[in-house]
Amino acid sequence: xxxHRRPGRSATGRRATAGTTALLTLLALVLAGCSGCSTSRxxxxxxxxxxxxxxxxxxxxxxxxxxxxxxxxxxxxxxFQQVPSGEQGxxxxxxxxxxxxxxxxxxxxxxxxxxxxxxxxxPRDITKLLPDSVRKKILPQALDLxxxxxxxxxxxxxxxxxxxxxxxxxxxxxxxxxxxxxxEFESSARKLKQAQPRxxxxxxxxxxxxxxxxxxxxxxxxxxxDTVGDTWRISMDDAPTRKVAGYWQRLMDDDLVRVEPGSxxxxxxxxxxxxxxxxxxxxxxxGSMMASTPDGKxxxxxxxxxxxxxxxxxxxxxxxxxxxxxxxxxxxxxxxEFISWMVTSPGALKAKLASGVSSAFPSxxxxxxxxxxxxxxxxxxxxxxxxLFQKEAERIAPTWKWGPRMTSTTSSxxxxxxxxxxxxxxxxxxxxxxxxxxxxxxKSLGLSVTTR
Numbered sequence: 001x002x003x004h005r006r007p008g009r010s011a012t013g014r015r016a017t018a019g020t021t022a023l024l025t026l027l028a029l030v031l032a033g034c035s036g037c038s039t040s041r042x043x044x045x046x047x048x049x050x051x052x053x054x055x056x057x058x059x060x061x062x063x064x065x066x067x068x069x070x071x072x073x074x075x076x077x078x079x080f081q082q083v084p085s086g087e088q089g090x091x092x093x094x095x096x097x098x099x100x101x102x103x104x105x106x107x108x109x110x111x112x113x114x115x116x117x118x119x120x121x122x123p124r125d126i127t128k129l130l131p132d133s134v135r136k137k138i139l140p141q142a143l144d145l146x147x148x149x150x151x152x153x154x155x156x157x158x159x160x161x162x163x164x165x166x167x168x169x170x171x172x173x174x175x176x177x178x179x180x181x182x183x184e185f186e187s188s189a190r191k192l193k194q195a196q197p198r199x200x201x202x203x204x205x206x207x208x209x210x211x212x213x214x215x216x217x218x219x220x221x222x223x224x225x226d227t228v229g230d231t232w233r234i235s236m237d238d239a240p241t242r243k244v245a246g247y248w249q250r251l252m253d254d255d256l257v258r259v260e261p262g263s264x265x266x267x268x269x270x271x272x273x274x275x276x277x278x279x280x281x282x283x284x285x286x287g288s289m290m291a292s293t294p295d296g297k298x299x300x301x302x303x304x305x306x307x308x309x310x311x312x313x314x315x316x317x318x319x320x321x322x323x324x325x326x327x328x329x330x331x332x333x334x335x336x337e338f339i340s341w342m343v344t345s346p347g348a349l350k351a352k353l354a355s356g357v358s359s360a361f362p363s364x365x366x367x368x369x370x371x372x373x374x375x376x377x378x379x380x381x382x383x384x385x386x387x388l389f390q391k392e393a394e395r396i397a398p399t400w401k402w403g404p405r406m407t408s409t410t411s412s413x414x415x416x417x418x419x420x421x422x423x424x425x426x427x428x429x430x431x432x433x434x435x436x437x438x439x440x441x442x443k444s445l446g447l448s449v450t451t452r
Contacts, residue, residue, distance in 0.1 A: 053106060056090075059321060068351035069338065086407075116404050121327060137364045156343070157362075158363055159363050167296075167299055207263075220241070223235065230448055232442060235452035252421070258276050284361075287357045290359075298378075301381065404442055416434060
């Protein structure tokens with residue numbers, strides 16, 4: 001499973017994910033139980049013509065990428081279908097198609113959902129299909145998140161290290177230092193509130209907030225999930241998580257951060273007005289900020305995520321996607337050829353970026369010069385944001401594992417965070433409740449589950 005590794009065996013040649021016997025055992029049972037399922041869905045050739053593949057994705061720019069591939073390739077042709085983002089129905093659509101034996105050849109899936117889809121038998125084991133030449137180009141921390149017990153099930157598209165976007169004009173005007181540690185973050189939050197009583201350093205999200213809390217906990221050394229033998233262990237209230245929850249609870253109780261729904265109109269309005277002067281998020285958020293807050297040009301800058309221990313810097317991720325070859329593909333080799341091109345080709349990245357501004361950090365670091373060249377960073381006063389992202393990506397801590405049913409887990413956590421934001425309960429209780437509500441979901445899968 002992602003993030004929990006033992007020395008010795010790994011598709012990256014460095015480390016393998018430990019304790020994934022439980023996932024792989026269940027996966028074998030699922031596949032065995034589906035041995036009679038149809039796999040006749042999907043791509044085919046027309047006479048002596050090219051192999052035809054189907055590709056589903058919610059990622060912006062996918063149509064442009066497919067158009068460029070079809071323009072430059074004769075032997076393989078791809079038919080693209082835009083699907084809703086996961087939380088808006090994309091995951092359900094893919095799951096239903098896979099159950100019916102009609103999944104597309106290639107599909108996009110986000111990191112937190114990959115373990116669950118793997119247990120359900122949707123992606124194909126691509127360990128032998130993924131060329132070594134492609135494997136070696138991918139950032140090891142990204143590939144580790146798609147590799148379970150040495151078996152790879154998806155190819156990372158991007159990897160999104162968490163960073164701190166901040167209003168440098170407001171920080172400079174009030175002589176507030178950009179925080180390098182979490183202690184400094186709290187100190188700067190207090191100074192900012194004192195200098196500008198209506199302004200806050202950042203937000204605690206009550207919707208979508210569980211994944212942000214996961215990022216904070218991951219950076220602090222938490223392990224919400226791990227496995228021992230055939231047993232899954234879950235602990236969303238381990239010592240690092242308690243430290244993180246207590247920290248953010250104090251910021252909330254002392255009114256040092258704004259408590260509001262993530263990606264909401266009110267949150268964006270506070271960013272535009274300057275009443276919220278910071279945003280902790282994945283690297284992708286830099287491009288999103290440019291699109292949603294154009295009046296902020298020249299006012300925003302980006303800094304590394306604050307650290308608990310500057311001598312041992314660690315970074316977590318927030319966001320990011322992967323490409324899978326599904327079990328239903330009749331042309332897995334050609335599907336992998338298409339994926340390899342999308343992930344490693346400068347032409348693919350250029351086509352994607354032609355569709356609009358994107359600061360998503362590519363999983364292949366050698367593409368950083370392409371991303372840097374294609375993006376106008378005048379919004380950030382010419383700051384080399386991709387250079388910063390690359391440095392931070394190398395600090396991503398290889399200690400994290402996503403659970404088998406993260407959609408359910410995050411939904412339950414968000415319910416608790418909303419209550420905490422309304423003064424009923426607290427952050428740690430929200431995470432503990434999410435853990436309790438997740439247990440039945442895991443057991444329903446036939447998993448042996450315990451708490452730590």
